[in-house]
Every structure is written in structure tokens, then in C-alpha cells.
Amino acid sequence: MPRPSLAGSLRQPTVRPQLYSYGVVLVAVAVGWLLPGAANWVLGPVLLLGLVLLGVAHGACDQYVVPATHPALAHDRVRYWAVFLGGYLGLAGGVGLLWWWQPALAVAFFFGLSAWHWGSGDAPAAARYRAQWLAHSLLRGGLIFTVPLWFWPAETRALTNGLLALAGAAPVSTAALLAVAHWLGLLVLAGHALLWASYLATNQRQLALTDILEALLLSCLLAALPPVLSAGVYFVFWHSLQHVLRMNALMGYPLAGHSLWAGLGFFLRRSAPLLAISVAALAVLYGLAWARAASGTVLISLALLVASVVTLPHALLVTLGLDAARWRG
Numbered sequence: 001m002p003r004p005s006l007a008g009s010l011r012q013p014t015v016r017p018q019l020y021s022y023g024v025v026l027v028a029v030a031v032g033w034l035l036p037g038a039a040n041w042v043l044g045p046v047l048l049l050g051l052v053l054l055g056v057a058h059g060a061c062d063q064y065v066v067p068a069t070h071p072a073l074a075h076d077r078v079r080y081w082a083v084f085l086g087g088y089l090g091l092a093g094g095v096g097l098l099w100w101w102q103p104a105l106a107v108a109f110f111f112g113l114s115a116w117h118w119g120s121g122d123a124p125a126a127a128r129y130r131a132q133w134l135a136h137s138l139l140r141g142g143l144i145f146t147v148p149l150w151f152w153p154a155e156t157r158a159l160t161n162g163l164l165a166l167a168g169a170a171p172v173s174t175a176a177l178l179a180v181a182h183w184l185g186l187l188v189l190a191g192h193a194l195l196w197a198s199y200l201a202t203n204q205r206q207l208a209l210t211d212i213l214e215a216l217l218l219s220c221l222l223a224a225l226p227p228v229l230s231a232g233v234y235f236v237f238w239h240s241l242q243h244v245l246r247m248n249a250l251m252g253y254p255l256a257g258h259s260l261w262a263g264l265g266f267f268l269r270r271s272a273p274l275l276a277i278s279v280a281a282l283a284v285l286y287g288l289a290w291a292r293a294a295s296g297t298v299l300i301s302l303a304l305l306v307a308s309v310v311t312l313p314h315a316l317l318v319t320l321g322l323d324a325a326r327w328r329g
Helices: 019-034 036-059 062-069 077-101 103-122 130-151 153-167 174-201 205-224 227-250 260-292 296-322 324-328
Strands: none
Touching (some): 019 227, 062 227, 062 296, 077 103, 103 227, 130 174, 153 174, 153 227, 260 296, 296 324
16 A cells, blocks of 8 residues: 655645535525425435545545554554454444444434534634634534524434434434424534634634634525435535545645646545445445335435444544644644
8 A cells, every 4th residue: 555645744724625615515505595396306416426426435545544644553564454444344343233232322423423523524724722623623513413403303303213213213302303403503603603702812813704604604505405415515515525635635645736626536546446345335235225125215314324334433533643633732
């Protein structure tokens, strides 16, 4: 396995190239507002393609994180691959056992871990203080889960209960979901106000303005489209795309001087081996599921369950490897 160069790769720019994600989100919001009845047909095919080329692929270069951030641990290639695969599959298997043993707890763990992983992925590297980076990580993840609870409560409850039903757990009540939406909403609103005030108080005005813009943009997306579509657009064209661009820099291929398509091509070539295995496994799994229950709800729940199994090892690599310098101080 070629070892990525660290030269400049860990020094992230003050503002990451979010313009691509902003543009896609604005288009998706326009579709949700202008063509609400046709949003599934307009965005669905694009999302399906994006889920493979960005969503599934964005974790298929996880094997490059440790060699770049802790090269001493990857000096022996055979030992590194044994530890990497054993640890990755072991953590994924542990999550699978949790689904079998305590499915309701597994759902809560998946949602909480996703909120942290998405929020920390969006957190600005330029934040001056560790507390600001941590607060942004928690608040951004909370925002992504709170807005659908407020604007799409029935759809969010159906999505949650579909996942619980697939795992054999009891459904969540409307009252419980509304209570979560109420208190989580208050915490997210108050937390963002305090975070923005802290940016301004520490002379980080540009950071405050950028975060306000992103929070408003994502809130519009999550309010304009039902949860499956809005979360899909965010996951594919915001979270996954920005992670791909960040990994390219880690692997010695910065965005500057290259087109977006060239960068995506570079990443897909690096991720091809694990991406092919992942897509093949998903094809077999979905083929079996389709033969038993060709239901959109079941297939969406199955996709979430599969995603939850690999989220833990992927999120740990990002938090403990890529983001170590940020949460340590």
C-alpha cells in the first residue's frame, strides 16, 4: 500500500472548499420548494448514483488514515493490514451484536454517533479554541437531527419506527418524539446563539458568519425536503464530498490547481478495491432483501442498519486520526 505524504496534508485551509456543497444544497432546496410532488423523481436517481460514488466510497479510503497520521503504526505492512482489518471488522461486528442484543439501544447509538460524526466533520479547523470546535461538532449534529423532527415529525417517526421494526424493537410514540424535538430544539437554538457569540467575542467574525450561513442553508434543506431526501443530499453532497476532498489532501492530492472531477477520479482510483468489495456485498444483501420484501420502507431501513455497522470504525478513525489535533487542544 503506498504511504500518503504528510507534507502539507494535515494543515487544513482556513475555509474548506464548501462551495460545491452549497450549490447542490441550494438546487435541492429549490426542487423541494418549487416541485415538492416531483422531488423524489428529480433527486432520487442522482442520490442513488451519489450514494455509490460518494456515500459508500467516502469510507473506502479509511486504510490511509493511520499511515498518514501515525506512520510508525503502519511501518510493517502485513501487521498493519491484519490489525486494521481485524479492528475494523471487529468493531463492525460489535455493532451488529448490539443490534441483535439491544436493538433500541443500537438505534439510539447510531443516531448519536452519526450526529457527532457529521457535526465534527463540518467543524471548522480554524476554530481558535477546543471548546468551540467541540461545541460546533455537537450543535451541528444536533441541528441535522432536530430540524426534521420539527418540520417532518410524522415522516421522521415513520423512518425511526421502520428501523426499530426491522430490528424487532418496540416503536417510539409520537409523544416521546415530540418531547425530544422540543428539548433538543431549545438546546440547539441556545447553543448556536452562545457559540456565535463566542466567535464574535474572540474576534472570529468570519467564522461566525460562515457558521450562521451554513446553519441557515442546512435548515432550509432539512425543512424543504422530507427526511430521506434531505439527509441523503446532506450525507452525499455535503458530508461525503467534503470528506473526500479532505482525504485527497491527506493522500497528497490537494484541490488547488485541479478540477473537482479530477479530484473525484483520484479518490475513486484509490478507493476502488474496498469500494468494489462493498458494492458487491451490498448488491448481494439487497438482492436477498428484495426477494423477501420489495418494500421501499424496508430497503431504506436496511440501508440505515448496514450504514450503522460501519459507522463506528469509520467515525473512530476520523475522530482519533484526522481530528486528533482539534479535540486535544
